Amino acid sequence: MKNTDLNLQQKKAVELIGGPILIFAGAGSGKTRVLTHKIAYLVEEVGLPSENILAVTFTNKAADEMKQRVQKLLDMDCSSMSVGTFHSISARILRREIHLLGYSNDFVIYDQDDSRALVKKMIGNLELDEKSFVPKSVQTQISNAKNKMISPEFMASTVEGFMDEKISEVYSEYQKALKQNNALDFDDLLLKPLEIFKDFPIRLEYYQNQFRYVLVDEYQDTNRPQFELVQALSKEHRDVCVVGDDDQSIYSWRGADVNNILNFVEIFGESQVIKLEQNYRSTKTILECAWAVVSKNSSRAEKKLWTENKQGDKLALFECSDERDESWKVLNTIRNEIVQGDYDFNDLVVLYRTNAQSRVIEDVLRKEGIPYEIIGGIKFYARKEVKDILAYLRIILNPSDGVSFDRIVNFPPRGIGKSTLKKIHNLAYENDYTYLRALGDFDYLSIGKKQKKTLHEFNQLIHKYRTSYKEEGAASITRDLLADIDLQAYYENQNSQEALERWSNVQELVNSIADFQENRNENSLREFLEEVSLLTDIDRWNVSDKAVTLMTIHSAKGLEFPIVIIIGLEEGLFPLGPQSYETEALEEERRLFYVAVTRAQEKVYLSYANARRRFGGIPSPTVQSRFISELPRELVNGNNIESYIKVKNISRNSYTPSASVSQQNTLFSIGDHVEHKLFGKGKILAVEGSGGNAKLTIVFSGNIRKKIIAKYAKLTQR
């Protein structure tokens, strides 16, 4: 193996073995290369069998890539090596071990929607008011508790006050219901292995031996259960290597604790620490800008990236009148880079803070025929029509799954309404068996003749597949099922574009199942459903597709692009939220901006709008993000797109800036920078009337908004 294409620090990181190792790897410092080489080194030089290596990555896609790269380095089959996300590795362990906790190995994994539906039901069961106990919020609180490893019992013993007491009850009931449904939510996936390791030390020992060397990528974004998993697995042999960058910690809202990396040495004992500070990705300009911003943060490990790359272009900043204007400027930028810059569509990415921002951009790109791909937002497998089919498959696999039962018992509509459903629930509850089982006892249900017949048929249908699913492939089961419930007719009879689209999504699902079957050795229904639950949009994304990518900054973690366009740089949007930021939240937003900028190899475009619509209402004025002013002035170009994007040859698509409020005969106009004797520097957001009588809405520093009559105000234009 050749470690010659590694720099000194990288080489050291690769060849250092024995005891805990912490690698601080800045953006673009080649950490994936270090990790893959290290794994190869472990196998080839240290002689560790590849199946004794556990490598944890942040996405399934990263896991696949890592495996590929190691295989290439070693030129041998590494399929027995454990590479995956914490969630997928845990799921794999649980398929073998969860019977120890009284679940069946056919458990299903509930996504956020499923889990919310269950929380909602528990709120109903406890006769709580959904107005005060909003399912979504209760779900978040339960998840937060789980991330802090607070059990329902512990929560119950510590809560004070009615609200918290009831939430703790919901939590407890929710956990019971999950078990009854033989289901796990995302948080359980991490917690259950820990439970097993604690209660059955012999199983822990087994996995400690199995995973003789443990590597973890993106360690700065691990939460408490993930940290405990790493610790449990490695505490005997202490052969553990974690890689991360505290400056890129952007998941604290999900329970990630940057202290896991900052206190690594303290926790794991005598360790080796290596810093990778040479960046191979970006231009000097980009790094200087990124550094200028992130160095404003207080609590960070000391390190500074440098590069031998060229100085590169300045960052470009666009001022836009609103989000519509912004999307046209994005379009022009893309066109310009394709035509003049000799770039391909897939060299560009548009990054934003919230998924909602993608729609406007998408509209323009679609209209103008620019190929694009949106990552995130409404995920394919989370679409209603897809989940309906998955619910059928899940209940075939796991008849205890009540959430799926509720979903499909009346889909497509077969005359089973709320009251009938309630009766089924009650019967199941009284006899302590599954909803599906209750259908066999419909003699005990006081329901109409028609309903009995329908339920009987539905029951027969599910049983038919329950007896045959093990022999048949997942794709053919699905095809048969669709025919049995005559779904095509259901959608086609609706005579709407929307219904047809839904039907085509269902067909795409069938294709993806067939695809899965062909490409996997393990191709049963169970494996497919597991894969689907843990798959994200980014895992489905094909880098080489010739299309511009649109995604959130969170999704862009770990990726790189020649050209990065960051939109929506406005106070309240990015940084997101009310201005009364606590330092910690603001610092995380700043790290997010750092992550966004450091995705770029060559060019960065930034944009902000002077007004933006929220929920499709009228545009409300906005102020430039503070992050813009934190960039070194001399490294940022322009304030107006016209000045450096030559709008030529594209007159067909030239836009007229969405006309804002009339500004004639006014001394002041929107966007002017002014100074007030009392309030200091400010910017005009709106002008009503004209001349000296004009009423000006001005935002002053500190986001203080004032309405001022022009002639009375002692304003100086700047």
Place this chain on the structure above:
DNA sequence: CTTAAATACTTTTTT
């Protein structure tokens, strides 16, 4: 129980 119309809600970020 179903369908259509009114209404309420959405926008943090994701495994």
Place this chain on the structure above:
DNA sequence: AGTATTTAAG
């Protein structure tokens, strides 16, 4: 503005 949920009419 677009989607999901609730309500009213049939």
